[in-house]
Amino acid sequence: MRFRLDVRYSDYDTKEHVNNAVYLTYFEMARARAWLEEIAGSTDFPFVVAEATVRYRSQARLGDPLDITIWTSEVRTRAWVWQYRIVDARDERLVAEGSTVQVMFDYETRRPMPIPEELRERLAAMREPAPAVR
Amino acid sequence: MRFRLDVRYSDYDTKEHVNNAVYLTYFEMARARAWLEEIAGSTDFPFVVAEATVRYRSQARLGDPLDITIWTSEVRTRAWVWQYRIVDARDERLVAEGSTVQVMFDYETRRPMPIPEELRERLAAMREPAPAVR
Amino acid sequence: MRFRLDVRYSDYDTKEHVNNAVYLTYFEMARARAWLEEIAGSTDFPFVVAEATVRYRSQARLGDPLDITIWTSEVRTRAWVWQYRIVDARDERLVAEGSTVQVMFDYETRRPMPIPEELRERLAAMREPAPAVR
């Protein structure tokens, strides 16, 4: 899925670009929205984020309209990988990309657990979109 | 009590000064530290913040060392007021001041409740410090 | 003007409600949007925030849809006051309200300056909306 990020003035730092740490918050916003609208709805599938990577490609400057895309690139037994791409919505200029690894987690035993089949199918359905044509 | 604030680079915005919203986080840091070291220790006195005011007096610019002071200005039956003053530690220049109103709160009944005598005394002991002499 | 706030998961703290400092960021989001859409467009009217107050009325809990309203309550010679109201969009329950004082500011002389007539008119046009009828 792809949607417009609601960038806040406080996201920018003294260099007049989005601060590097804020990108993980943008990724989290994408996860929350994908989870709500494409994956789980009100069903609870507990997971933890085990790893996150951001590659900064160009600056997101004051006022740049940013679109984020999230998709699934891999589904393993107990974990899956989400990919993210953030672009300037005006010209598809790549601003940042990255990924996070999620592990299905049983909060009672505090151990990883297999991904339920129902979730596996929905995750797999979140495919990488074709690139926007300008 | 007075202590040095650990200002983070991400606290600054594009104007190269501490963003206005961050001051409420600084106030919260002062409450947490006062609570731990001067008031409650490990005792739990549940309260909610009912109101907060910040007056911005001068800019906190990149690298300015900031000291915050917190003290009690008023203790009522169910609520008390804390005052805050943030200065440039080098010359006592006033950067911001403000206050918050706390209400003693019973999370079970979800209603305000009287401040216990033990807490009342400790709050009253947090007096405004004499101004620093340069 | 009134609009839906894009609440982020990181806005919540351990009590599962929006952290008290985040409300000043919500106020800033309202200022930015009002400024862009109702006041200045691309015209630059430099100002500083001199004071901010938040009154916390009820909790904004995980998933609560929040609407913010901003309006002008006072226009003086060199300063004006904006008021804010945040409600649960489902039932108009009051979550928080507050105000900020803005001072027209000449960044070259670093002194307050009179509000230009053009800005004065646009500020005055931002009137308090009639309360929503349920």
Next chain:
Amino acid sequence: MRFRLDVRYSDYDTKEHVNNAVYLTYFEMARARAWLEEIAGSTDFPFVVAEATVRYRSQARLGDPLDITIWTSEVRTRAWVWQYRIVDARDERLVAEGSTVQVMFDYETRRPMPIPEELRERLAAMREPAPAVR
């Protein structure tokens, strides 16, 4: 170098642990301190962060005292890699680790540039500390 992180209450999210995005802010705090105290002092060596990775190993819960260590693992022609390790200061339990890639950057030509010899030496001197013995 290793130092105690000044964790803020607002760093925690509803799960009562430090929010995943905050770790990049902790890394940034380590860079700022290393830069000031071990690398550059007041000398300006302009760089950009090109990539960041965090691996979350265990939760940082409310009140856990956190120590961060930063060291250089690689110095290339135009870029270098910093590593980070965050532990519970009480028992050296690993909380998170990660890395960032920095690129020496000429802000005038907006292109990468070679790392000056003086900086190269100081970066190389930031070696991985021996693990703490309990």
